[in-house]
Amino acid sequence: MRKITNLRNTDFLELSKDIFRKGKSIRFQAKGWSMRPFIQDGDFIVASPIENSSIKTGDVVFHLTTKNKILVHRVIKKHKKDKRITMLIKGDATFSSPEKVEMQNVLGKVVAVERNGRKKRLDTKFYQIKSLLFAGISPFSPWIYPFFSKIKRLFNN
DSSP: OOOOOOOOHHHHHHHHHHHHHTTOOEEEEOOSSTTTTTSOTTOEEEEEOOOGGGOOTTOEEEEEOTTSOEEEEEEEEEEEETTEEEEEEEOTTOOSOOEEEEGGGEEEEEEEEEETTEEEESSSHHHHHHHHHHHHHGGGHHHHHHHHHHHHHHHHO
């Protein structure tokens, strides 16, 4: 079994940047609930290095916030103006407004999520369609997720 190491935010950031520069992917454990139901606390996330043009609306990205915090959230909108790319990024289950993120602060793209030993690829056509749907309903997601969770529980009982 692999040993899990907790790193400080700055150490994790530097290590991640170094791994991405070498063209390799990183795997780390999610903390928090801002991306539920797709990513939950304790899931393992696989993020790969990106090229500027490879990020699309609906993608889940590994990025640095204006407060120098590392987050994994969904791209809600992508803007290009004067050769400069900015994105609006938001957690699926958050009430907050999307954060404006410059392209240079997007470090990687989430390509898979592992939960209970099962790996879910996020780069399939099915997931891309699902991602666009979640990006479109993002302002309403804090109300939609609890609603559908209740419906799911009704049918599972």
